[in-house]
Amino acid sequence: MDGWMDGWMDGESPQLLYMLTFCYRNRIPSDTMRCSIRRGIITSVGIGFLWLLITLKTPRETEDVQNVMAFKGQEDSYGKRKDVRLLEGWQNHTFQYIKTIQQRRKTWLTVGISSVPRPDQSGLLYTLVSLFCASSKIEQKRLTVLVHLAHSDLTGLRETIAHISTLFSPQILSGKLLLIHAPSDAYRTTDDTRKEAHRGEFYSKRNRDHAFLMSFAAKLSEYFLLLEDNVLCAPNFITHIHWKVDTMRSNPWVLLEFSNMGFLGKLFHSRDLPLLAHFLLLFYKEKPLDRLIPHFRTLLAQKNPILCRPFLFYHRFSYYTSNDSQKATPVQKKNPYGPDNPPAAIFTDMKVFDVHFPWKAYTLDESFFWTQNVSAGNHLTVILKHPANLSRVQVLTGTIVDGKHALEKGQVELGYDPEGMPQYCTSFALLVHLLEGQVNQEIFKSMGYDVSCVRLVVKANQVGGLIIRHIYLWEENPKDMEAAQSWR
Numbered sequence: 001m002d003g004w005m006d007g008w009m010d011g012e013s014p015q016l017l018y019m020l021t022f023c024y025r026n027r028i029p030s031d032t033m034r035c036s037i038r039r040g041i042i043t044s045v046g047i048g049f050l051w052l053l054i055t056l057k058t059p060r061e062t063e064d065v066q067n068v069m070a071f072k073g074q075e076d077s078y079g080k081r082k083d084v085r086l087l088e089g090w091q092n093h094t095f096q097y098i099k100t101i102q103q104r105r106k107t108w109l110t111v112g113i114s115s116v117p118r119p120d121q122s123g124l125l126y127t128l129v130s131l132f133c134a135s136s137k138i139e140q141k142r143l144t145v146l147v148h149l150a151h152s153d154l155t156g157l158r159e160t161i162a163h164i165s166t167l168f169s170p171q172i173l174s175g176k177l178l179l180i181h182a183p184s185d186a187y188r189t190t191d192d193t194r195k196e197a198h199r200g201e202f203y204s205k206r207n208r209d210h211a212f213l214m215s216f217a218a219k220l221s222e223y224f225l226l227l228e229d230n231v232l233c234a235p236n237f238i239t240h241i242h243w244k245v246d247t248m249r250s251n252p253w254v255l256l257e258f259s260n261m262g263f264l265g266k267l268f269h270s271r272d273l274p275l276l277a278h279f280l281l282l283f284y285k286e287k288p289l290d291r292l293i294p295h296f297r298t299l300l301a302q303k304n305p306i307l308c309r310p311f312l313f314y315h316r317f318s319y320y321t322s323n324d325s326q327k328a329t330p331v332q333k334k335n336p337y338g339p340d341n342p343p344a345a346i347f348t349d350m351k352v353f354d355v356h357f358p359w360k361a362y363t364l365d366e367s368f369f370w371t372q373n374v375s376a377g378n379h380l381t382v383i384l385k386h387p388a389n390l391s392r393v394q395v396l397t398g399t400i401v402d403g404k405h406a407l408e409k410g411q412v413e414l415g416y417d418p419e420g421m422p423q424y425c426t427s428f429a430l431l432v433h434l435l436e437g438q439v440n441q442e443i444f445k446s447m448g449y450d451v452s453c454v455r456l457v458v459k460a461n462q463v464g465g466l467i468i469r470h471i472y473l474w475e476e477n478p479k480d481m482e483a484a485q486s487w488r
Contacts, residue, residue, distance in 0.1 A: 032265040035335065106143035109238060110221040110270065114209040115160075115229035116150050123230035124160070127178070128168060130233045139238040140176060146217050147229075149181045150209040157181065178220075179472040182212045207292065208286035215277040217270065224257075224273055226266045227313060234401055241267060244308050255293070258312045260438045261394070262290040265313040272300065307436055310402045338471035339364065343385040350378050350458075350466075361468040369468045370405075378458040381415070382471060383423055390414070390448040392474035393431060395439040395456055398467055405467040406437025409460040414443075415453025425453035433459075448476060 111131060115124045124147070147164075152158040161179065164172075171177035177424075212225075217224050223245065234240070237258075244256060254272065259265030267275065279296050280289070287295070294305070346359040348369075352481055356370035362382055369380070393414075398406025411433045415425030432441045454473060 010075050012216050045072060074384060105480070106219075107144045107221040107413045109223050109225060109241065110144045110146055110217045111225045111227055112148070112213045112217050113227050114148040114150050114206070114211075114213045116206075116209070117153065117156050117160075118230070123165065125167060127227070127229055127233075128164070130231070130477040131227075132168075132171065132176075134233040134235050135238055136236065139236065142238060142242075143176060144220050145171070145177045146213065146220065147177070147179050147214075148209060148213040149179060150205075150212075151181070152184070166295065177203075180212070180216055182209065201228075203288040204285045207280045207289055210289055211284070212276040213278040214273040214280070218273040218277075219270065220266050221270055224268045224270045226263055226268070228262070228264050228315070231264060232314050232317060234310070238313040240310075240312055248306075253306055254300040255297045256306050256308050258308050259314070260307060260311065260436065261313075261315060261440050263293055264315070265311065266293060309436065311400075311438075314400060339392075340475040341471075342388050344382045345385070346376070346380065346382055350374055350380065350382040361471050368470070370465060371468075372465045374407075374458045374462050374466055376458055376460050379455050380468060381425075381453055381455040382472075382473070383415075383418070383425070383453050384451070387418075387452045388473070389445075389476040390443050390451045390454075390473055391476040392442050392472075393439065393454060394441070394470065394472040396469040396472075397434070397437040398469070401470075403437065405465040407434055407458065407466060407468070408462055409458070410434040410437075411457050411459060412439050412441070413453075413455045414447060414451050415455055416450060418452040423452070424454075428453070428455060445476070 054160065113124070113127065128147075131143075132140065132154065135143060149157055149160055151160065164177075164179065165303050172179070214224070223241075225241070225247050241256075242480065244258075248256070254268070256267040257265060276296055279299075280292060283292060286292070297305070341362060341364055344362065346362050348358045348371075350358075350371040351373070352358060352369065356368060358380055359367035360367040361380065374483060393412060395412055397410075398404060412431045413428040414431050415428045417426045418424065419426055429447065431443065431447070432439055456468065456471065
């Protein structure tokens, strides 16, 4: 393994891959049979060499000494828990390959995705299709898509590379799509990983995966957009982002957010990526990525988040509908990463019109609840058939593209101690206020235990239409957690 990596570090393989690409794109015309044979050989060899794009480690040096000093206090507070070996071991392992890649023309935007194996193997492919289909030819000239295949199973990795190479060979050969993979020795041993899993720190690998991704992307373009591997993109999202960046030229910023879902749709200056990668490696065991990023933002002196409407990126959930046709208690099977939405009844005192009924806000498809002219105190309440231990709640209101008809002022509450027939909760606790008509909130275990109701409450009169697209609930279920962990 070491000898293979040493050969790879000499930079021969990337150069050969680029030679193959050059020959493929500039082949000398000849008779039809000869061209077909040549094309077949070059495509096969090209796919084989894509398999070799697997050596990436994070450089230790950063470009901003003052910002590094800002982290010194953080390092002291976590001094006993950080893994210094991780920082010392990841140095200059892909210098030749990165140098070769960076000789290409620098683009305006790099879209970075770190992908892990999932039950729904099509998620990454759908995301790549959405990225390129939502971009015009002119926009794609400004775009580089960088995918970190964070697979631990080499057989699955080969299959994924083969699928991507078959569907996106023009994008790969033109340099618009780059595939990378971290070496196995960058991660801890199996025993250490099991100890981390036992403590519930499954996000630590995800943080390191993204540190690899960001380190590699640092000099590919001027800006870096972080996405997940199962999302849908709004049409012409590059033009929207470019316009927003232009309007912000007079206002310094560290992070622009084009989605309010976790770390999806976060835009950075590429010059900040080495520092962010270093930050993730320092504290990869402390918090999930979506909590570390806001902390990084504040350390670089941007106190408040900058949400950019309309939101341009949304999660794509894949489900298999069951035979249960009861409208009040929709039950659908899904992968471990999607919402659970346990059986429930939905009640509201808002106006109800034909077609768009209240229960449609709780389904796992693309239907929604539509009403109008709501008043302060109106509510839509989900009453669970059985008390559940919830770990996360997501509420989405308004249209997908432009955010129209969103709930302007509202809050989400958790209810307990159900009584009566039909049941109703006798006590409620405030979970979170809506921000821009959206909520994506994790729940502390002490608050998420034995929840019987989830209530969306209107806090101010609102004239006109209101769309409640989705109310998503995630359960803290041991079996689901075990299934999800096996895929990470």
